[in-house]
Amino acid sequence: MIEMWQYDFIRHALLAGSALAIVAGLIGYFVVARRLIFTSDVLSHVAFPSALIAIILGVNPLLGVFGFAVLTALGMGTLAGRSRANDVTTGTLLSWVLGIGVLFLSIYASGSSSANSSAGVNVLFGSLFGIHAREAWVVAIVGLLTTIVLLAIARPLLFASLDPSVAASRGVPVRLLNVVFLILLAITIAEAVQAVGALLLFALLITPAAIARRLVIQPFAGMALSALLSLLFTWAGITLAYYFPYPVSFCLTALVFVTYVGVVVVQHLLRRRLYRGAKRLANATA
Amino acid sequence: MTMITSALTLLLQPSWNPIETLRLLLEYHFMQNAFLAGTLIALLAGPVGYFMVLRGQSFLGHALSHVGFAGAAGAVWLGISPVVGLLIFGALAALGIGALGERGGRLSVESDIAIGTVLVFSLSLGLLFIRLASSYAANIYAFLFGTVLGIRDRDVAIIAVMAVLGLLVLAVIARPLLFVSVDPAVAAARGVPVRLLAYAFLLLLALSVAVAVQVIGVLLIFALLVTPAATAQQLTTRPAVAIAISTSLALIVIWLGLAVAYFTDYPVGFVVTTIAFAFYLIARARRGWRANAWRPARMARAGGAR
Numbered sequence: 001m002i003e004m005w006q007y008d009f010i011r012h013a014l015l016a017g018s019a020l021a022i023v024a025g026l027i028g029y030f031v032v033a034r035r036l037i038f039t040s041d042v043l044s045h046v047a048f049p050s051a052l053i054a055i056i057l058g059v060n061p062l063l064g065v066f067g068f069a070v071l072t073a074l075g076m077g078t079l080a081g082r083s084r085a086n087d088v089t090t091g092t093l094l095s096w097v098l099g100i101g102v103l104f105l106s107i108y109a110s111g112s113s114s115a116n117s118s119a120g121v122n123v124l125f126g127s128l129f130g131i132h133a134r135e136a137w138v139v140a141i142v143g144l145l146t147t148i149v150l151l152a153i154a155r156p157l158l159f160a161s162l163d164p165s166v167a168a169s170r171g172v173p174v175r176l177l178n179v180v181f182l183i184l185l186a187i188t189i190a191e192a193v194q195a196v197g198a199l200l201l202f203a204l205l206i207t208p209a210a211i212a213r214r215l216v217i218q219p220f221a222g223m224a225l226s227a228l229l230s231l232l233f234t235w236a237g238i239t240l241a242y243y244f245p246y247p248v249s250f251c252l253t254a255l256v257f258v259t260y261v262g263v264v265v266v267q268h269l270l271r272r273r274l275y276r277g278a279k280r281l282a283n284a285t286a
Numbered sequence: 287m288t289m290i291t292s293a294l295t296l297l298l299q300p301s302w303n304p305i306e307t308l309r310l311l312l313e314y315h316f317m318q319n320a321f322l323a324g325t326l327i328a329l330l331a332g333p334v335g336y337f338m339v340l341r342g343q344s345f346l347g348h349a350l351s352h353v354g355f356a357g358a359a360g361a362v363w364l365g366i367s368p369v370v371g372l373l374i375f376g377a378l379a380a381l382g383i384g385a386l387g388e389r390g391g392r393l394s395v396e397s398d399i400a401i402g403t404v405l406v407f408s409l410s411l412g413l414l415f416i417r418l419a420s421s422y423a424a425n426i427y428a429f430l431f432g433t434v435l436g437i438r439d440r441d442v443a444i445i446a447v448m449a450v451l452g453l454l455v456l457a458v459i460a461r462p463l464l465f466v467s468v469d470p471a472v473a474a475a476r477g478v479p480v481r482l483l484a485y486a487f488l489l490l491l492a493l494s495v496a497v498a499v500q501v502i503g504v505l506l507i508f509a510l511l512v513t514p515a516a517t518a519q520q521l522t523t524r525p526a527v528a529i530a531i532s533t534s535l536a537l538i539v540i541w542l543g544l545a546v547a548y549f550t551d552y553p554v555g556f557v558v559t560t561i562a563f564a565f566y567l568i569a570r571a572r573r574g575w576r577a578n579a580w581r582p583a584r585m586a587r588a589g590g591a592r
Contacts, residue, residue: 037395038344090344092566096562098508103553206399
């Protein structure tokens with residue numbers, strides 16, 4: 001365990017991974033509560049073509065990705081309705097975004113050598129172990145700032161997420177909060193996609209929050225548990241990947257997946273036992 | 287823009303001749319196979335996509351296409367045919383999402399979570415398989431974006447068999463599935479097997495994605511499933527008409543996409559998704575325009591009648 005710490009790449013991975021885990025765990029709680037899972041998936045896909053555009057144009061990819069992600073988030077915020085039709089609009093937009101990604105990929109692949117073609121794969125899958133010191137610090141600082149803003153608006157945001165109409169009638173600026181939240185989400189996703197890939201972020205965004213929501217009803221305790229779980233998953237994933245020859249993102253997502261399935265199955269069995277017990281009791285009294 | 291202008295210059299050439307263009311287009315065997323496979327897939331994706339959109343399962347369709355990536359990568363690692371991997375992984379993921387996300391047969395946030403979790407896990411599994419098989423980055427792109435111009439005769443045969451199978455299953459369950467999709471509670475009360483139909487449709491969706499992936503790629507099958515169906519929904523509310531529109535649009539989109547991509551330098555996936563998206567925008571604009579143009583008149587008429 002201790003020898004792991006000697007290596008710079010492990011320290012950088014732990015720094016960036018921990019910062020990301022806390023932000024993703026906290027923001028993910030709201031993503032699940034607001035049912036924005038598909039939307040956040042689209043945002044992570046937008047990062048793909050925009051990173052390629054930035055690379056082709058020679059702009060700093062980070063700026064390009066931030067810019068496009070925030071624009072898309074704002075666009076989706078204004079276009080989004082409330083009903084199931086929203087799902088279709090999101091999907092249609094997503095399919096076109098992917099098509100644009102293909103276009104830029106073809107420009108990019110034909111314009112550069114094969115040594116560069118792994119950069120595109122990196123955007124999709126990333127590598128926590130390949131992260132540089134500077135990138136790790138950028139992730140950590142952006143993560144810290146995002147967490148501070150999120151915690152500052154957490155209370156009204158929770159109100160607006162759980163019951164928008166009551167919150168609006170109480171004078172909570174629901175629309176403004178929506179926009180601020182989408183921008184925070186876009187920044188988090190863009191930053192994570194740049195540094196560690198879309199895959200790792202998505203694993204930390206949705207599932208720890210979903211597990212926390214299954215285990216704890218009280219919202220702030222749920223948020224804390226979600227951040228804690230995602231931090232534990234990250235550390236465990238990095239440790240596993242250090243000792244076994246598998247990619248970090250695979251170790252991490254496998255842990256997350258197994259835990260989620262375990263929680264669902266155990267809860268299901270417990271509920272069934274409770275139901276049977278209640279039935280037996282009812283029969284006995286009858 | 288250059289794509290449109292080059293397509294236009296092609297069409298507006300003084301010597302333009304539709305039969306000659308068609309002959310050029312179908313001159314090579316690989317283009318014949320591409321058109322054949324594209325047509326079969328559009329015929330399946332149109333109706334299946336209609337039900338997917340109707341049931342609000344776009345995210346599921348998207349996730350299943352990503353799951354296909356893991357299946358294909360796993361098959362390459364084991365040295366078996368990618369189609370087998372696609373089918374097995376697709377079916378497993380569909381059943382898993384169904385079991386994890388189900389809550390009283392209704393769609394809930396729980397199903398979105400299950401979809402997201404399975405999606406992430408299968409992507410990372412795909413990554414693992416690729417590492418294990420130590421294949422090149424270029425191979426990943428082949429899975430992700432399809433190899434429409436590299437379809438062999440054997441692939442066409444497999445696609446034909448699977449498309450016919452899928453359409454047969456859909457034809458058998460279409461009526462009750464429509465009932466269940468529109469009003470699950472009433473359908474359940476009438477004794478329609480809601481759960482059985484839900485799982486049957488999940489498997490059908492997985493099959494359609496697996497068939498289409500080889501042609502248009504993991505990432506772009508979605509364009510044929512969701513966009514034509516979404517466009518059809520903008521144009522009509524009648525199911526049979528919507529299925530017809532969705533299927534015809536899927537056909538038009540893939541034919542046009544292949545033709546434009548053949549005569550220009552643009553990748554098929556980009557052309558297909560852009561044409562499909564353009565149709566969708568036109569349908570939305572038309573609907574908005576009609577709503578604006580007709581509503582005041584109709585209201586005035588109604589007011590006059592009163």
